[in-house]
Amino acid sequence: SWRGAGVNAPLPGDRGLSYSAYASKDRNTSGSASLSGRLPAATVSASVAQGEGYGSAGLTANGVAVVHAGGVNFGHSVGETFGLVHIADTRNVGLQGGGSTGSNGYGIVPYLAPYSRDQVSVDTRKTDSDIDIEQTTMEVVPRRGAVPVIAFKGSTGRRIQFELVASNGVAVPLAASVEDADGRQLGITDVRGRAMLFLQQESGALRVKWGKNVCATDYTLPKRDPAKSFQRVRLECQLQNDNRMQATR
Numbered sequence: 001s002w003r004g005a006g007v008n009a010p011l012p013g014d015r016g017l018s019y020s021a022y023a024s025k026d027r028n029t030s031g032s033a034s035l036s037g038r039l040p041a042a043t044v045s046a047s048v049a050q051g052e053g054y055g056s057a058g059l060t061a062n063g064v065a066v067v068h069a070g071g072v073n074f075g076h077s078v079g080e081t082f083g084l085v086h087i088a089d090t091r092n093v094g095l096q097g098g099g100s101t102g103s104n105g106y107g108i109v110p111y112l113a114p115y116s117r118d119q120v121s122v123d124t125r126k127t128d129s130d131i132d133i134e135q136t137t138m139e140v141v142p143r144r145g146a147v148p149v150i151a152f153k154g155s156t157g158r159r160i161q162f163e164l165v166a167s168n169g170v171a172v173p174l175a176a177s178v179e180d181a182d183g184r185q186l187g188i189t190d191v192r193g194r195a196m197l198f199l200q201q202e203s204g205a206l207r208v209k210w211g212k213n214v215c216a217t218d219y220t221l222p223k224r225d226p227a228k229s230f231q232r233v234r235l236e237c238q239l240q241n242d243n244r245m246q247a248t249r
Contacts, residue, residue, distance in 0.1 A: 031049070031050055032050070033048055033049075034046065034047035045058075045060050045061075046060075062076075062077075063075060063076055064076065064077060064108075066078070066084070066108055068106070070086065070105070071102070071104040071106065073102050073108055074102075074108075075099055075107075076110060077110065078110040079112075080114075080144065080145055081142050081143075081144055081147075082110045083109040083112050083118075083120060083140060083148050083150050084106050084109070084147060084148070084149045085101060085106065085107045085108075085122075085150050085151075085152060086101075086106050086150070086152070087101055087105050087107075087122075087152045087153075088105050088153075088154070089154065089155060089156055090105055090131050091105060092127070093107065094123035094125065094126030094127045095108075095121070095123060096109065096120065096122075097110065100126065109150070112140070112142050112148075114143060114145070115142075115144065118139065118141070119137055119138075120139070120140055121136055121137045122136045122152060124136060129159055129230060130159065131154060131156055132154060132156075132198045133153070133154045134152070134154065135152060138152065158198070158224070158231075159230035159231075160196075160197055160230060160231055160232070161194055161196045161197075161230055161231070161233070162178070162195050162233050163192070163193060163194050163233070163234045164176070164178070164195065164208055164215070164217075165234070165237070166213075166215050166239055167215070168239060172193040172208055172210065173193070174189060174190060174191045175188050175210070176189040176208050176209060177209045177210070178195045178206055178207075178208050179206065179208075180205070180206065180207075181204060181207070186199070186206075189210075199219075202220065203218070203220040205217070205218050205219075206219060206235075215237035215239050216237055216238055216240055217236065217237035221233070
């Protein structure tokens with residue numbers, strides 16, 4: 001006969017969860033297991049135990065709910081002074097300290113120091129690649145007990161790497177400017193005529209400029225592939241000036 005054995009280890013992945021299990025056999029057979037960890041919105045623990053003639057189970061969760069004009073957000077303890085990050089038209093943006101914004105675009109930043117310059121940052125490593133944040137760090141000087149709203153500018157779209165080839169068959173050269181139909185620069189090309197762009201429209205027009213050359217093309221984005229952080233598209237653009245031989249490196 002055996003007396004007992006147990007195991008305690010973290011779960012795979014970046015979840016902050018761990019588990020433990022124990023079983024024993026002497027005159028009777030019994031066993032227990034538990035799961036605990038820190039999730040983005042709460043600290044949780046669960047346990048079960050079973051033996052001859054008895055059984056039990058338990059679940060606990062600890063956290064806070066912040067009710068504000070933009071909705072309700074959940075998180076861990078926040079302290080006397082904390083903040084709310086707001087990034088309109090986005091969701092699930094990673095924040096400093098391990099939290100993230102909710103479906104309403106708001107997220108909790110706990111434990112701000114009153115009357116001090118607090119840096120509030122967005123964690124782009126834990127943010128979907130289809131979300132673009134203009135500025136990832138901002139400063140706030142809160143009063144004691146205040147809940148300031150820190151607004152970041154963000155947008156949701158698609159990251160596409162275009163391989164651009166001019167209509168005379170020559171690849172667009174290094175450092176060509178890629179613009180949208182309104183003349184807003186979206187990116188520049190590398191040495192192979194490729195440009196990584198962040199687009200919010202599924203279809204539209206692009207203009208590529210280098211030297212005296214202007215090259216225009218329309219695009220339609222491929223079906224989204226959730227397994228890829230970005231997708232590649234090859235485009236041929238039509239040269240719109242008379243000197244068609246300037247498309248050289």
